[in-house]
Amino acid sequence: MSSDVHYTLHHPKWYRRRVSVWWWLQKRSYAQFVLRELTSVFVAFFAVVSLWQLHALGEGPEAYAHFMARLKSPLFLALHGVTFLFVLFHSITWFNLAPTAIVVRLRGKRVPDFVIAGMNYLVWLVASAAVAWLLLRG
Amino acid sequence: MAETITLSVARYRPEEEAEPTVQTYEVPYRKDWVVLDALNYIKDQLDGSLSFRWSCRMGVCGSCGMTVNGEPKLTCAVFLSDYLPGPIRVEPLQYFPIVRDLVVDISDFLEKLQKVKPWIILKEEKPLSEGEYRQTPDQLDTYKQFSMCINCMLCYAACPIYGLEPGFVGPAAIALAQRYNLDSRDMGAQERLDILSQKGGIWDCTFVGECTKVCPENVDPAGAIQQYKLAGAAHWFKSLLLPWGAK
Amino acid sequence: MDVSSCDVLVVGGGAAGLRAAIAIAEANLNLRVAVISKVYPMRSHTVSAEGGAAAVIKPNDSLDEHAYDTISGGDWLCDQDAVEAFVNEAPVEMLRLEHWGCPWSRQPDGRVAVRSFGGMKVERTWFAADKTGFHMLHSLFQTTLKYEAIQRYDECFVTKLLVEKGRCQGVVAIEVATGKILAITAKAVILATGGCGKVFPFTTNGAIKTGDGMALAYRAGAPLKDMEFVQYHPTGLPLTGILITEATRSEGGWLLNKDGYRYLQDYDLGKPQPKPVLRSMELGPRDRLSQAFVKEQAKGRTLEGPYGHYVHLDIRHLGEKLIDKKLPFVRALCRKYVNLDPVKEMIPVRPVVHYMMGGIHTDIYGATPLPGLYAAGEAACVSINGANRLGSNSLTECLVFGARAGQAAAAFAAEQKETNPAISAQARDEQRRLEESFLRKTDGKERIAPLREEMHKNMEACAGIYRTGAELKRAAQVLRGLQDRFHDLQLDDRSYTFNTELTAALELSFMLDVAEGIVASAFARQESRGSHQRTDHPQRDDDKFLAHSLAYRSPEGPPRIEHLPVTITRWPPGQRVYGK
Ligand SMILES: Cc1cc2nc3c(=O)[nH]c(=O)nc-3n(C[C@H](O)[C@H](O)[C@H](O)COP(=O)(O)OP(=O)(O)OC[C@H]3O[C@@H](n4cnc5c(N)ncnc54)[C@H](O)[C@@H]3O)c2cc1C
Ligand code: SF4
Ligand code: FES
Numbered sequence: 001m002s003s004d005v006h007y008t009l010h011h012p013k014w015y016r017r018r019v020s021v022w023w024w025l026q027k028r029s030y031a032q033f034v035l036r037e038l039t040s041v042f043v044a045f046f047a048v049v050s051l052w053q054l055h056a057l058g059e060g061p062e063a064y065a066h067f068m069a070r071l072k073s074p075l076f077l078a079l080h081g082v083t084f085l086f087v088l089f090h091s092i093t094w095f096n097l098a099p100t101a102i103v104v105r106l107r108g109k110r111v112p113d114f115v116i117a118g119m120n121y122l123v124w125l126v127a128s129a130a131v132a133w134l135l136l137r138g
Numbered sequence: 139m140a141e142t143i144t145l146s147v148a149r150y151r152p153e154e155e156a157e158p159t160v161q162t163y164e165v166p167y168r169k170d171w172v173v174l175d176a177l178n179y180i181k182d183q184l185d186g187s188l189s190f191r192w193s194c195r196m197g198v199c200g201s202c203g204m205t206v207n208g209e210p211k212l213t214c215a216v217f218l219s220d221y222l223p224g225p226i227r228v229e230p231l232q233y234f235p236i237v238r239d240l241v242v243d244i245s246d247f248l249e250k251l252q253k254v255k256p257w258i259i260l261k262e263e264k265p266l267s268e269g270e271y272r273q274t275p276d277q278l279d280t281y282k283q284f285s286m287c288i289n290c291m292l293c294y295a296a297c298p299i300y301g302l303e304p305g306f307v308g309p310a311a312i313a314l315a316q317r318y319n320l321d322s323r324d325m326g327a328q329e330r331l332d333i334l335s336q337k338g339g340i341w342d343c344t345f346v347g348e349c350t351k352v353c354p355e356n357v358d359p360a361g362a363i364q365q366y367k368l369a370g371a372a373h374w375f376k377s378l379l380l381p382w383g384a385k
Numbered sequence: 386m387d388v389s390s391c392d393v394l395v396v397g398g399g400a401a402g403l404r405a406a407i408a409i410a411e412a413n414l415n416l417r418v419a420v421i422s423k424v425y426p427m428r429s430h431t432v433s434a435e436g437g438a439a440a441v442i443k444p445n446d447s448l449d450e451h452a453y454d455t456i457s458g459g460d461w462l463c464d465q466d467a468v469e470a471f472v473n474e475a476p477v478e479m480l481r482l483e484h485w486g487c488p489w490s491r492q493p494d495g496r497v498a499v500r501s502f503g504g505m506k507v508e509r510t511w512f513a514a515d516k517t518g519f520h521m522l523h524s525l526f527q528t529t530l531k532y533e534a535i536q537r538y539d540e541c542f543v544t545k546l547l548v549e550k551g552r553c554q555g556v557v558a559i560e561v562a563t564g565k566i567l568a569i570t571a572k573a574v575i576l577a578t579g580g581c582g583k584v585f586p587f588t589t590n591g592a593i594k595t596g597d598g599m600a601l602a603y604r605a606g607a608p609l610k611d612m613e614f615v616q617y618h619p620t621g622l623p624l625t626g627i628l629i630t631e632a633t634r635s636e637g638g639w640l641l642n643k644d645g646y647r648y649l650q651d652y653d654l655g656k657p658q659p660k661p662v663l664r665s666m667e668l669g670p671r672d673r674l675s676q677a678f679v680k681e682q683a684k685g686r687t688l689e690g691p692y693g694h695y696v697h698l699d700i701r702h703l704g705e706k707l708i709d710k711k712l713p714f715v716r717a718l719c720r721k722y723v724n725l726d727p728v729k730e731m732i733p734v735r736p737v738v739h740y741m742m743g744g745i746h747t748d749i750y751g752a753t754p755l756p757g758l759y760a761a762g763e764a765a766c767v768s769i770n771g772a773n774r775l776g777s778n779s780l781t782e783c784l785v786f787g788a789r790a791g792q793a794a795a796a797f798a799a800e801q802k803e804t805n806p807a808i809s810a811q812a813r814d815e816q817r818r819l820e821e822s823f824l825r826k827t828d829g830k831e832r833i834a835p836l837r838e839e840m841h842k843n844m845e846a847c848a849g850i851y852r853t854g855a856e857l858k859r860a861a862q863v864l865r866g867l868q869d870r871f872h873d874l875q876l877d878d879r880s881y882t883f884n885t886e887l888t889a890a891l892e893l894s895f896m897l898d899v900a901e902g903i904v905a906s907a908f909a910r911q912e913s914r915g916s917h918q919r920t921d922h923p924q925r926d927d928d929k930f931l932a933h934s935l936a937y938r939s940p941e942g943p944p945r946i947e948h949l950p951v952t953i954t955r956w957p958p959g960q961r962v963y964g965k
Contacts, residue, residue: 010565010881013152014235014243019301026208030298033346097345101364105280152882170624170722182834186877186886191424193591196627196718198519199428215721237562238883248425248539256527258486270483272495278488285488285520289427314527321486 032093039090042083095120143167143218144225145176147188150236158236161185162225167218173226174202174213177240190240197354200288203295204240205229210292210352231295233304244291250307251289254315254333259326277322284317284362286355293349293359305338309349309359312340316362319369331370340366386816387560388809390570391419391536392798394556395791396543396598397577398426400518400783401762403525404478405575408791410532416795421538421558421569423593423888426526430579430591431783434518435630435714436502437510438780440475443499446507448472455778456956458504458670459742459771460915461931462611465954467749467767471778471785478784479511487524488513490711500711501635502777504670504963506663510777515630515714521780541567542888543597545815546574546605546758549805553605553758557815561888564881566819568812570805572798573757575790576602576745577783580763581899583892585738585849586841589621589628598764600895602745603902607753608935608947610766612899613907613917614742616774617850619674621737623692625722629715629734631776634667636711638700640674641731642686648696652677655964665964672773672916673963675736679850690733697731704728736850740779742770742916743906746935751790757797761790768933772915822872823887829875833889836867836874840893840900843867848904853921857908861943864901871897902944906934909946927958 007013024034049071056067070076098120099113142164150158163184165176174192181188190213192202197215204213207227218226234242264271293309294300300308315334319327334340343363350360393409395402398420409418420426441451451472456463483489483497490498490512501508513520529535540561547555547570555570581596582588603609619640620629634640637660642648647657647666654673655665662668678696681687687694700708700715705728708716712727719727744766751759751767762783769782847860871894878886912926913919932948939945 007153010560010563012237012243012563012882014237015150015152015157016235017232019233019298023298023301027348029348029351030346033298033344033348037344097347097364100347100350100358100361101368103361103365105276109276110279151880153880181886186833187880189878189883189885191428191885193424193428193430193593194433195591195625196433197721198516199424199430199432199591201424201428238880241883243562244425245539251527252530255531257531258484258528263484266477266480266484270480270489270497273491274495275491275493277495278491282488285523286516287523288432288519289425318486321488323484323486 036090036093039086042086043090045079046083046087091124095124141167143176143223145180146225146227147177147180147240148229149188149239152238169219171218172214173206173211173216173218173228176218177213177228188240189238198288200290203231203290203292205231205295210295212290212292212354215354231291233295233297233301234291246304247289247291247294247308247311250311251314254307254311255326255330256314256318258318258321258324259329260323261325271323273322281317281320284313284320284357287313287317287357288355290354292352292354296348296352298346298348299342299344303338303342306342307334307338309363310357312366313357313359313362316366331366331373334366335370340370343367386566386568386809386812388568388570388812390555392416392571393418393573393575393791393794394569394571395420395575395577396422396556397429397579397762397764398422398424398526398537399429399431399577399579399762400521400525400780401764401787402426402429402575402577403522403529404784404787405577405761405791405794406529406535407525407532408788409795410534412792412795413799414534416534416798417536418534419536419538419569419571420529421541421543421556423540423542423561423597425539426529426537427523428593429522430594431518431522431780433589433591433628434521434780435515435628436632437500437512437517437777438479438521438784439502439505439510439775439777440479440781441472441509442476442479442497442511443507443509446509450507451475451509453956454505454664455769455775456771457959457961458775459769459773460925460961461927461956461958462614462771462914462933462951463769464749464767464952465956466952467769469954470749470789471769471782474785474788475781478788479781482521482524482784485524485528488520490514500632501661501663501668502775503631503634503668503674504664504775508663510635512632515632515712518780538567538569542891543601544819544891546601547808547811548605548755549808549811552756554805554808557812559819559887562883564884566812566816568809570808572801573759573794575751575759575761575794576764577760577762577787577790578764580741580744581896582738582741584840584896584900584903585615585844587621587626587845588738589618589626590738595892595896596899597892597895598760599745599902600898602753602755602758602760603898603936603938605755605758606938607755607758608746608937609899609902609906610743610746610933610935611768611772611906612741612743612902612936613910613934614770614772614915615738615848615903616671616740616742616916617675617736618671618739619678619736620698620734621739622718622723623690623695623733623735626737627718627722628737628739629698629718629732630712631671633698633700633712633715635661636700636707637661637703638667638698640667641697641699642681643688643696644686645697648681648686649674649677652680653964669963670773671739671776675850676918678736688733693735695733695735698734699731700727701729701731740774742766742768742772742774743903746933747790749789750793751786752793757801759790759794761786772917819887823874823876823890824879824881826875829873831870831873831875833874833886833893836870837893837896840864840867840897844900844903848907851918851920852907853919854908854911857904860904861901861908864897864904865943868897868901898938902936905944905946906936910934931958
């Protein structure tokens with residue numbers, strides 16, 4: 001990049017490195033970050049499926065049965081498995097990051113990070129348990 | 139124990155070469171030497187033409203940031219013994235233009251710092267005769283962490299967003315903006331939010347979080363940016379829902 | 386070569402320089418101010434100050450007490466009119482910094498907290514934990530960003546003052562990044578270039594503290610005042626010279642010899658008490674504590690390590706909570722650099738060169754005898770520090786006299802007509818000198834490091850805590866020899882781009898000049914006072930030496946020394962009594 005620039009007296013000839021396309025492979029944490037960004041694709045996928053499910057429900061029992069059958073195809077099952085893993089990864093990294101964004105002060109002292117993250121996890125657990133109970137009770 | 143240790147040091151002499159090269163030096167190994175001491179040994183005894191910045195040698199002036207074995211570090215705060223048996227790779231900080239050898243150009247940061255208005259903004263300053271602004275230790279505590287920034291630029295060198303998008307204001311400048319926002323004496327939060335909501339501001343950050351990890355002063359710039367985003371989003375919602383009461 | 390101009394040029398971006406720049410911008414809106422600094426302002430060595438800054442603010446204190454502590458601490462060598470101005474203006478200056486956002490440590494009620502410091506009878510030292518200088522510098526720097534009138538030349542190294550028709554009219558500087566020569570003309574110039582601890586091998590001072598401004602003024606014909614007074618701080622870490630702040634002792638730390646005995650009680654500094662007592666024991670003045678160390682070493686009661694003799698600083702009894710709250714930086718420094726935790730272990734310490742009481746001779750407005758040239762901060766000698774500075778007075782001094790010099794220079798500049806165009810010829814000469822003696826010189830045989838090392842050895846051996854006439858004489862000869870050898874210097878680096886070998890060479894030559902000033906002034910002062918202890922003249926001699934030393938440059942040869950009486954207003958010379 002700078003090889004076509006020639007040095008002239010008293011003028012800076014800075015060398016600028018171009019960022020490589022593979023920058024995110026340089027460090028584990030960078031790769032993790034890119035992976036987290038990638039999870040959004042799967043979150044989106046799951047959202048689309050859910051919308052489709054709602055749509056099918058509105059179309060009547062027949063369409064819904066058809067939809068459920070489609071879901072049982074091996075492709076969808078695999079996709080859901082992967083999506084589950086990514087969404088899990090997304091949620092966990094997200095909750096771990098939450099304390100940096102949310103600073104809660106109680107009586108002038110900052111509430112420690114693990115408490116904030118813990119609260120998030122707690123809410124998550126309770127919500128999941130509630131959903132599981134709703135689904136599995138019948 | 140090894141008598142000497144090898145340093146492979148990045149060189150760039152713009153008058154002579156088109157791009158950086160590497161030069162290796164053999165320096166005495168001393169248990170209590172920091173990497174900067176080894177660089178000074180090179181400069182004094184082996185090769186007077188090696189250029190780098192330093193001053194305090196106690197981790198507070200922020201001059202001596204370089205990339206050591208791939209990680210941004212203050213060279214006066216990492217020891218040769220941390221990298222046994224060597225060789226130790228010393229390179230300039232990433233993402234900044236290289237001026238010469240281990241020296242990078244940071245004038246970009248100074249411009250950005252000025253842009254975020256890192257000073258106390260008041261509608262009207264109270265007269266000095268009325269004494270100090272009261273600030274309790276707890277109020278001090280809310281912004282203290284962000285005031286510890288030594289402008290060492292390690293966080294910029296760790297931030298891929300800054301590398302990809304040089305227009306990004308960057309971690310330290312945003313942390314310093316937040317430092318003033320949280321200061322009980324300041325009234326400029328809105329002004330700074332307006333500036334930082336623009337292109338190159340807080341929304342460029344996608345939360346890699348590396349800045350906080352490399353910061354030698356535990357400033358937590360990533361935290362500052364996330365808090366800022368939260369404030370920005372809250373402000374946006376408020377102005378959406380209560381257009382008359384947002385300010 | 387680039388020629389530019391401004392109305393007032395401030396050389397130095399430390400506390401003194403930045404305060405001066407703001408003072409000018411506020412004094413006269415029409416003036417163009419510029420700050421030139423060889424490092425980015427926030428790298429200036431003010432950044433390393435830990436303990437705090439003194440100013441009377443609490444009801445149990447008074448300006449007179451502050452003045453008396455300062456004057457007796459300075460062994461009556463302070464100019465008392467300067468001290469009175471200083472203590473008067475200190476509180477307002479400190480409050481101003483509070484209004485500018487400095488994160489001072491606070492009392493529970495939100496008021497500024499103060500701590501005690503060595504040689505002070507009342508607690509009056511404002512602090513920002515133990516990073517006071519850092520916070521002051523960054524608050525000041527960030528505040529200067531607000532003023533559009535303040536222009537900056539960052540990383541530009543001043544090599545010469547431009548003097549024409551008996552008036553200082555600007556500087557010549559190297560833009561380090563490109564090697565370009567800048568001629569900057571100005572109607573007034575303020576030198577705020579800091580101290581020169583790097584003249585000595587073992588110092589708390591950073592690499593940039595090489596006495597540049599002192600040498601620049603001296604070469605331009607202004608005298609250096611009281612250069613023989615070099616402060617040793619009693620508690621530096623061996624090897625690195627990293628400072629362990631006096632605040633450790635004001636919080637209650639003890640100095641112990643190898644038998645675990647608080648040895649200061651043997652040196653007229655009072656008796657140990659369970660609680661720290663002001664102006665007593667560990668809270669005595671720095672000169673006396675450093676001298677006690679040398680005597681203790683002579684008695685064989687210090688410890689010995691790979692980096693020389695040392696004693697112990699013990700703060701374990703203060704407890705982890707207090708240490709983390711008030712001395713977190715000390716704990717971090719110890720962990721990092723000596724690999725021990727002061728909560729559990731004792732800290733090895735020894736005296737270390739810390740501060741220059743002397744500097745460029747100025748009046749109480751910061752004006753030097755050379756019209757158009759002003760000085761402030763550690764580079765200047767007003768003098769409020771006399772023969773021994775009290776800890777925490779110098780940060781405040783930077784503010785008070787930075788502001789004063791700024792105002793005086795602004796007033797002076799407003800009265801001047803345009804600067805002289807003949808100046809650029811001088812700048813061209815300077816450019817030629819730099820090229821011929823350094824960048825394009827090929828026949829030299831000397832290298833920087835050996836010359837610097839020899840200067841260091843020489844200064845430590847002959848101009849340290851205790852001195853004799855014979856040693857100082859020898860030191861003067863050695864320095865002359867080094868000056869000659871310097872002319873034979875050869876650089877490895879011929880580049881114009883960020884040539885730090887060139888700046889190191891220039892710094893070495895500045896240091897040699899300053900070292901000569903120190904040695905010659907010390908030789909001429911045949912008495913012992915404050916930090917200047919002559920074993921061949923162990924008494925203070927007010928008849929002959931209640932006077933400042935002024936070192937003038939003489940064309941080839943050692944400096945010429947004159948003496949100037951001290952200004953006494955209300956405090957006639959007395960005995961320095963501590964521990965009573
Ligand atoms: C470790 C340590 C701890 C201290 N603790 C305290 C304390 O607790 N309380 C207290 O009151 N005092 C303390 N002091 C003393 C005090 O910090 C200094 O005296 C004070 O900061 C000096 O400030 P200054 O503005 O004069 O100079 P500096 O801050 O040293 O700034 C000098 C400026 O001049 C510039 N400069 C120098 N040469 C050139 C050149 N050739 N060309 C261009 N620019 C140049 C530099 O770049 C820099 O910007 C301490 C000192 C040290 C070393
Ligand atoms: S935030 Fe931390 S890493 Fe970034 S410049 Fe400041 S001190 Fe350095
Ligand atoms: S030299 Fe000052 S931070 Fe390393």
